Amino acid sequence: MDLVKQYVKKRNSQFFASIVLAIVGVVANLFSYVYMAKIIVNLINKNASLEFYFSVCLIILLMFVAKEIAAGVSSAISHTATFNSLGEIRNDISNKLFKMPLGDVMSRSSGELKNIIVEQVDSMETSLAHLVPEFTANLVGPILLLVYMFLLDWRLTLLSLIPLAIGMSVMMSVMNDNYKDMFQKSVSIGQRMNNAIVEYINGIKIIKTFNQSSSSYEKFSDAVYDNAQFYCDWMGQSMNRVAIGRLLSPMGIITIIPFGILFYMNGSIDLTSLMTLIVLSFATVSSIVKIMNYMDDLSRISTITGEIEKILNSRELKNKEKGYEVKEFEIELENIVFSYDGEGKIIDDISLSVEANSVSALVGPSGSGKSTIAKLIAGFWNIDDGKISIGGVDTEEMSLERLSSLISYVSQDNFLFDISVRDNIRLGNKEATDKEVEEIAKKSGCHDFILNLSNGYDTIVGEGGGHLSGGERQRISIARAMLKDGPIIILDEATSYIDPENEAIIQEAISNLVKGKTLLIIAHRLRTITDVDRIFVISNGKLENFGTHSQLLDKSDLYRQMYEASMKGEE
Known part of the structure; x- marks a missing residue:
């Protein structure tokens, strides 16, 4: 009562x-x-x-x-x-x-x-x-x-x-x-x-x-x-x-x-x-x-x-608005610890640094914790211990709305609402004009297949985007994230459903659209991240190693084994 x-x-x-x-x-x-x-x-x-x-x-x-x-x-x-x-x-x-x-x-x-x-x-x-x-x-x-x-x-x-x-x-x-x-x-x-x-x-x-x-x-x-x-x-x-x-x-x-x-x-x-x-x-x-x-x-x-x-009355994330202005967009993880149930540690004392305006990647075996790290950065959970900061500002000192405005997050489990293609993309920026939506779709490699849909940009995608293929849903999700124009972009297996003939187009589009932004990629296809600035290898919730692709081939047995297995799998 x-x-x-x-x-x-x-x-x-x-x-x-x-x-x-x-x-x-x-x-x-x-x-x-x-x-x-x-x-x-x-x-x-x-x-x-x-x-x-x-x-x-x-x-x-x-x-x-x-x-x-x-x-x-x-x-x-x-x-x-x-x-x-x-x-x-x-x-x-x-x-x-x-x-x-x-x-x-x-x-x-x-x-x-x-x-x-x-x-x-x-x-x-x-x-x-x-x-x-x-x-x-x-x-x-x-x-x-x-x-x-x-x-x-x-x-x-x-x-x-x-x-x-x-x-x-x-x-x-x-x-x-x-x-x-x-x-x-x-x-x-x-x-x-x-x-x-x-x-x-x-x-x-x-x-x-x-x-x-x-x-x-x-x-x-x-x-x-x-x-x-x-x-x-x-x-x-x-x-x-x-x-x-x-x-x-x-x-x-x-x-x-x-x-x-x-x-x-x-x-x-x-x-x-x-x-x-x-x-x-x-x-x-x-x-x-x-x-x-x-x-x-x-x-x-x-x-x-x-x-x-x-x-x-459920518990809330600890984020609170302190009014700090974020001017730089490097990401720092300092000794972070996280568990879903308060017992088994999924992330165990990881520290790493993602430089501003760089392209970095998190790789590791399934269940190693790389996607969890991406979600922690995006503010989906609060960490149990340690600190995550963006531009020197603790993310828990930002409101959820402020943190969300900084990060464009695209996951492999992308979701589209049962509205038109145009309105799904416009969710990234509700003030965007039709012309801006179409421009971002062109840059994201979506424009051609959208025009071939029954009603073009006005096609209703169905519940969860069910009227589209997995690859089409992902490309629209990428376009939506790019329209948001956040200074930090996280792609969590975001290209996993892209077919080989369109993969080069998407990779080129992403490369053009993320210029001047901080990009963090989680990928199983290690061939797609060989040119990034820094790769972090995660194993059992710990940072196993980091460096460039060539450096890791020399100093990380786990990375070398994963890369070789990935190349054989694609062959």
């Missing part, structure tokens, strides 16, 4: 206005019953004044109109405030994901994150838009009526509440400690279903390729049916008591009529008060039963907000 309070507090005036109007609507509706009771009493007393009945009916009509207007305006205000709050929550989650270590984000499945950001945030709409104003109004209204009923006759008022108290206690027995556990299970099983759906859709190509449709669909269908069965079983356990409670709650007439007749016959209550209490007992109970409709939301809101708060 703290999360709900946090976002309600930001729009106090709107939610307060919504609550006031909702109370006005509920009170207008409830007190229309008072005038209905007057009509009944006057009919019993054989009052034949049409003017009286007309005036009372007009008052009832005005109260119904007031109720509908107040409820409509209240709902409009609360929904406006709610959807703004939900948008803000989603923005806060997105900003939080940007500030979290990459490993913490990647440890959550896309299905789980989608469930939290979409379904669970959506489920807060009921709590914010309806629970805040309507629960409050349906609580205040009956209290006012009960006060009025107690003034008429406290004995009958208490008697009318006996069935309500029994019915509510039966319904509330559903909302025990087990309910929270069950709702938590419902969230978990829902997330498993989401994960299975996302996995099935994302893996459909592999499923078809290896003819695994039956087993994969079985996993998907089992998750869906498990989710449905869980809710059927849970509702089956709960609905009997809820039905009994709803049956008993409005039965106040069973106690109020016999005792009311008894009190009337002994003269301790007049007919007007008796009829008014009978009518008002229906109105009061119906409003209180409406409150019960929101008890389910109250019980599960803590679980819903708990999942969201886990993300919003």
